[in-house]
Amino acid sequence: MNASTSDFPTGSTRMSEQMSDALPPSEQHVRQYAAVRNAHETELLEDYVELIGDLLKYQGEARSTDIAARMGVSQATVSKTVTRLKSQGLVDSQPYRSLFLTEKGEAMAEMARRRHAIVLQFLRALGVSDGTARIDAEGMEHHVSRETLEVMERFTRERGRD
């Protein structure tokens, strides 16, 4: 099981002083859930594109095998997803050859990479251990708005760096 589902800090939260647990107005509530569903749609594609970009950058090549190995997924699954990436104009490749990013894919990768880095550095600046920060950043990055990213960046700049 996942740490984030089974574990919980034992300290009390004093949330009774705050309305944080009251139901938001319906329309706002809908927007929240819609935002989450929306993020989920692109999440996996962003992860692929980000990983492909990193592989190209650090290993010169992005092969399906490497992706499968790093994502912990079968090659067949990678193949299928890559088809989708190509149909969305994010990736370019010849059969049985290395993968490349289109301009659009490049832009998405760069955005994802930057966002990932901001979240990761923020968590570390906050005092979270490296291993945990990496895991949490991977999951959180797709759900952090522009505004929050800016706040995180500022925080890291001002108080960060141990």
Next chain:
Amino acid sequence: MNASTSDFPTGSTRMSEQMSDALPPSEQHVRQYAAVRNAHETELLEDYVELIGDLLKYQGEARSTDIAARMGVSQATVSKTVTRLKSQGLVDSQPYRSLFLTEKGEAMAEMARRRHAIVLQFLRALGVSDGTARIDAEGMEHHVSRETLEVMERFTRERGRD
């Protein structure tokens, strides 16, 4: 071709410094993605259970209509998901009647509610606006580990301006 050899282009010994964008070792990378996939599995069920708990608490009843309206989803979708919740022993209900949480569902709801509150309060304490904090918290909450939650709690307690 495949250079599974040097994942970490060396140079800096302190990878907490500037290595934030380098590829982590494969096994660690796999763990990161696995954690995300894992979180996704329970994410929706947690959201339902949390919402049902809130509805029971603040409206006395949890009807499919309310859930559909708040989640921005069709009643049919709610019906289907509730079937799954029941099969997992999280929810209890008679056909055409209000929904209730089992003990297990109650526990999950309580956990989700507290985690949600911690993340939300943390974001606000950080300086993120309320609307954005609500949206981001909804997406982030499922990906925040116990360790990070504790750090967030401490931060809110010490520097929080509620």
Next chain:
DNA sequence: ATACTATCTTAGCCATGGCTAACTTTTTTC
């Protein structure tokens, strides 16, 4: 009591994202 309305369920569709198994192509090795 009947009819209308709101709520809930079921059936059947689609896309996504996993998997295994079987096959093809490319690369390596001898």
Next chain:
DNA sequence: GAAAAAAGTTAGCCATGGCTAAGATAGTAT
């Protein structure tokens, strides 16, 4: 240069999470 290994693809399975349309049940008004 042929055989073996590795890499990539395709086909077909499954569960999830959306949807619409149609039917069943419950609640409310007349």
